[in-house]
Amino acid sequence: MRMASSMCFLLLLLLSLSLSLSSSIAEEESFDVRQHLSTVSRYNAVKDVTDSNFVPSTIPNECKPIHINLVARHGTRSPTKKRMRELDRLAASLEVLLSDAKRDAQKDNEAANKIPAWLWGWKSPWKGKEKGGELVIQGEDELFHLGTRIRERFEDLFAEDYHPDIYTIKATQVPRASASAVAFGMGLFNGKGSLGPGRHRAFAVISESRASDRMLRFFDTCQTYKDYRNNQEPAVDKLKEPILDEVSSALSKRYQLNFTRQHTASLWFLCKQEASLLDITEQACGLFTSSEVSLLEWTDDLEFFILKGYGKSINYRMGMPLLQDVVQSMEQAIKAKEEHHTPGSYEKARLRFAHAETIVPFSCLLGLFLEGAEFSKIQHEQALDVPAKPPQKRKWRGSTVAPFAGNNILVLYSCPSKNSSDYFVRVLHNEVPVPLPGCDDSDFCPFEVFKVLKPYAYLSVLWMVVYPLKFWYVSFAGKSC
Numbered sequence: 001m002r003m004a005s006s007m008c009f010l011l012l013l014l015l016s017l018s019l020s021l022s023s024s025i026a027e028e029e030s031f032d033v034r035q036h037l038s039t040v041s042r043y044n045a046v047k048d049v050t051d052s053n054f055v056p057s058t059i060p061n062e063c064k065p066i067h068i069n070l071v072a073r074h075g076t077r078s079p080t081k082k083r084m085r086e087l088d089r090l091a092a093s094l095e096v097l098l099s100d101a102k103r104d105a106q107k108d109n110e111a112a113n114k115i116p117a118w119l120w121g122w123k124s125p126w127k128g129k130e131k132g133g134e135l136v137i138q139g140e141d142e143l144f145h146l147g148t149r150i151r152e153r154f155e156d157l158f159a160e161d162y163h164p165d166i167y168t169i170k171a172t173q174v175p176r177a178s179a180s181a182v183a184f185g186m187g188l189f190n191g192k193g194s195l196g197p198g199r200h201r202a203f204a205v206i207s208e209s210r211a212s213d214r215m216l217r218f219f220d221t222c223q224t225y226k227d228y229r230n231n232q233e234p235a236v237d238k239l240k241e242p243i244l245d246e247v248s249s250a251l252s253k254r255y256q257l258n259f260t261r262q263h264t265a266s267l268w269f270l271c272k273q274e275a276s277l278l279d280i281t282e283q284a285c286g287l288f289t290s291s292e293v294s295l296l297e298w299t300d301d302l303e304f305f306i307l308k309g310y311g312k313s314i315n316y317r318m319g320m321p322l323l324q325d326v327v328q329s330m331e332q333a334i335k336a337k338e339e340h341h342t343p344g345s346y347e348k349a350r351l352r353f354a355h356a357e358t359i360v361p362f363s364c365l366l367g368l369f370l371e372g373a374e375f376s377k378i379q380h381e382q383a384l385d386v387p388a389k390p391p392q393k394r395k396w397r398g399s400t401v402a403p404f405a406g407n408n409i410l411v412l413y414s415c416p417s418k419n420s421s422d423y424f425v426r427v428l429h430n431e432v433p434v435p436l437p438g439c440d441d442s443d444f445c446p447f448e449v450f451k452v453l454k455p456y457a458y459l460s461v462l463w464m465v466v467y468p469l470k471f472w473y474v475s476f477a478g479k480s481c
Helices: 004-028 081-105 137-153 174-186 221-254 261-277 292-307 313-317 320-338 356-365 373-378 457-466 467-480
Strands: 064-073 165-172 347-356 405-418 422-430
Touching: 064 137, 064 174, 064 320, 064 356, 064 422, 081 261, 137 174, 165 174, 174 347, 221 292, 221 313, 313 356, 320 347, 320 356, 320 405, 347 356, 347 422, 356 405
Parallel strands: 064 347, 165 347
Antiparallel strands: 064 405, 405 422
16 A cells, blocks of 8 residues: 555656656747846847736727827837957957867867857958947847837828928937838838839938937936936846856856856847847857756846836936927827827827937836836835846846837827817837736826826826926926936
């Protein structure tokens, strides 16, 4: 009897281990590294990754969109000149490591066989390139198709003949942002002009000087923020070191190469560039297990949470003039509607193209990607805990908050009632409706509520109602931020 019980227990244990192993293998096989590249993720790889627990509102048939605001990041770009030099240094460093390994292979051939073949003689795909950071073909494609989808989704809003005062397009003075605006406009107005076989038409893209662009490059014009970022960067690097050391140790054992922390950081960067720009996932990315990718992704998410997101109120407080501009554009659209202005005489869309440093603070101002009671904390400028470390789940992920071409679309709806019109705002993040914590977690928010749902609700009412807009620019966005 005792032997039968022992055999039964052993069989159950083996079955449990088998199921656990099968589950781990299935999870590894379904893991798509292209969805775990933090803010280097391609838009098409992550735009459909949504919160399955949230059910979007059903918009009443009588409600019609009357105005759109878009704040979008530029599309996929090539590595910057600085990062290309880092990859050149990686190639030189790997050459030394492999030379040592080749010498040791004479003593231990088995160790040499563990080294991935692609590492031998590897050179950076960007070796010899003098310029970087430009919008690449994949980035053009992302913005072009975003433009076509928005036009199809809000067909009535884009039925007017183009005029720069009806469809305002703005971009920062950085070429990849303005090129993104052009690609988007080509998709938006495709077939509505007379230029060439595609019937394109010319359109205007407005840019402010980098030195004074407080609307889209507020992170460059706010000295308080720049001081904070410079002071925090060494501390953030310290937070990342234990993960880099842990992964470096695992890589060294797995491939019998003496990988350092810097090797691991550069190989992770290479992985992101190969997967995002070249659709290569079996080389640098293939060095890491899925759990190691998740940890490295978390270090990136941690960095931009602290330096660009909810880690400090200055990160998003300096973006308030942009949100004020959005609210003002909606108020002007409501006024045009109430005063029965003729179509073609007022603005219907305000479209902006900038950077991750723009869209992340703007998303924070809307209260997106918060958990539990965090909205209450940021209303009182309290620090939030950093995102949970894997394998714990978290909402704050760079791949969904600000991938290449990531965007927030704010749609103003008019809903006629018996004697008047009511107005509502719906926020789409990466084209998907998202709940607003300041609006009872609804994605269809009364405009009068939306105006004061910012993280600084108790201050924003004072700033927006009592003080003129000039106050924002002089004392808030400039000197003190």
